[in-house]
Amino acid sequence: MTNPSCLFCDQVQPQILGIHPYVPGKPVSELQRELGLTRISKLASNENPLGTSPKVLAAVQAELSEMARYPDGAAFEAKAALARFLQVKTSQIALGNGSNELLELVARVFAGPGDEVVYSQYGFAVYPISAQVVGAKGVEVKAKGWAHDLAAMLAAVTDKTKIIYIANPNNPTGTVFGKAEWEAFISQVPKQVVVVLDEAYLEYCDDADYPNGLDYIERYPNLLISRTFSKAYGLAALRVGYMVGCEEIIQYINQLRAPFNINYYAQVAVVQALQDQDFVAQSVAENKRGMQQICSALSSLEIEMIPSSGNFVCAHFGGKTAEVNRLLLQKGVIVRPLGGYGMTETLRISIGTAEENQHFIEALTAVLAELSGAAK
Numbered sequence: 001m002t003n004p005s006c007l008f009c010d011q012v013q014p015q016i017l018g019i020h021p022y023v024p025g026k027p028v029s030e031l032q033r034e035l036g037l038t039r040i041s042k043l044a045s046n047e048n049p050l051g052t053s054p055k056v057l058a059a060v061q062a063e064l065s066e067m068a069r070y071p072d073g074a075a076f077e078a079k080a081a082l083a084r085f086l087q088v089k090t091s092q093i094a095l096g097n098g099s100n101e102l103l104e105l106v107a108r109v110f111a112g113p114g115d116e117v118v119y120s121q122y123g124f125a126v127y128p129i130s131a132q133v134v135g136a137k138g139v140e141v142k143a144k145g146w147a148h149d150l151a152a153m154l155a156a157v158t159d160k161t162k163i164i165y166i167a168n169p170n171n172p173t174g175t176v177f178g179k180a181e182w183e184a185f186i187s188q189v190p191k192q193v194v195v196v197l198d199e200a201y202l203e204y205c206d207d208a209d210y211p212n213g214l215d216y217i218e219r220y221p222n223l224l225i226s227r228t229f230s231k232a233y234g235l236a237a238l239r240v241g242y243m244v245g246c247e248e249i250i251q252y253i254n255q256l257r258a259p260f261n262i263n264y265y266a267q268v269a270v271v272q273a274l275q276d277q278d279f280v281a282q283s284v285a286e287n288k289r290g291m292q293q294i295c296s297a298l299s300s301l302e303i304e305m306i307p308s309s310g311n312f313v314c315a316h317f318g319g320k321t322a323e324v325n326r327l328l329l330q331k332g333v334i335v336r337p338l339g340g341y342g343m344t345e346t347l348r349i350s351i352g353t354a355e356e357n358q359h360f361i362e363a364l365t366a367v368l369a370e371l372s373g374a375a376k
């Protein structure tokens with residue numbers, strides 16, 4: 001029987017019909033509307049709990065009257081500042097409306113119907129979406145525990161593979177791989193297959209064995225490094241991320257991006273944010289303290305976790321997960337359920353300020369007591 005509300009489904013590109021859109025964290029305003037709560041802690045979107053560098057805020061505020069003008073379409077100043085900071089050429093950098101836009105643009109440049117795009121089980125949700133949007137086949141490779149299995153990802157490459165997406169550290173699991181595993185992988189990927197190494201959480205990872213993607217781009221022209229200003233730099237609302245790689249691929253991405261994809265305030269903010277590395281260091285230190293605060297509380301409550309190198313941690317609640325999430329919301333704490341990743345017994349908790357973390361710990365302690373009382 002035809003669906004009467006489906007006026008255009010025959011016209012829509014078939015691959016679009018099957019897309020499960022990205023589900024973002026619940027906004028604070030939504031929970032406020034639903035429950036009328038005043039104290040809400042949003043620990044659901046891996047944002048920077050310290051906010052934004054005051055120097056960036058001042059620079060953006062000073063430019064508010066420029067709102068009527070289009071920004072520089074080439075984002076010259078922002079790109080130049082980034083090139084200096086990263087010690088690469090501006091022609092090796094593409095800026096995106098969040099790194100999300102760039103992840104999707106790579107798929108549009110390289111993949112289409114009949115092609116394959118490889119990513120890991122529990123990999124970031126945007127990878128399968130990017131493949132699907134262009135009609136390519138997404139190939140999900142089974143994880144090793146909760147982590148990427150790079151050897152298995154390599155083995156999944158066929159002559160149809162166009163792109164491999166990998167996150168290090170990974171979101172949502174927080175797992176990280178080291179240099180030996182990475183080098184064994186990247187050295188064996190066929191030269192025509194593009195590898196996108198997503199380092200959205202790089203700033204938080206203090207593992208001495210962490211392979212910094214930029215160290216490999218000269219040797220591997222098929223390697224693209226993706227990073228963002230949304231996390232440790234505290235600019236998620238402005239939507240700005242970047243990709244670094246060989247000039248030819250960067251040029252294809254730039255050919256495809258929308259004109260003015262980096263808004264003026266994002267451009268101003270990037271220049272200032274790169275100069276305020278103290279703020280980034282402070283954010284990373286605050287994250288480390290918060291991670292300890294949350295992990296030691298979860299341990300005391302005998303909740304199992306996945307050790308994380310990001311600004312979030314996954315905790316397992318077994319069959320009680322949905323109930324724990326529902327009751328946390330009632331107490332004003334928003335965390336992220338991971339059913340969309342097939343992790344139905346896990347919640348991801350973003351690290352907040354000490355006060356937000358404490359709110360979560362108190363709420364969770366009460367929720368678990370309530371649930372164990374109800375079970376008796």
Ligand SMILES: Cc1ncc(COP(=O)(O)O)c(C=O)c1O
Nearest residue numbers: 098099100124171200228230241
């Ligand atoms: C692994 C990973 N990559 C990319 C992104 C996209 O970030 P943005 O579009 O804000 O740069 C995120 C956001 O959560 C992420 O977790």
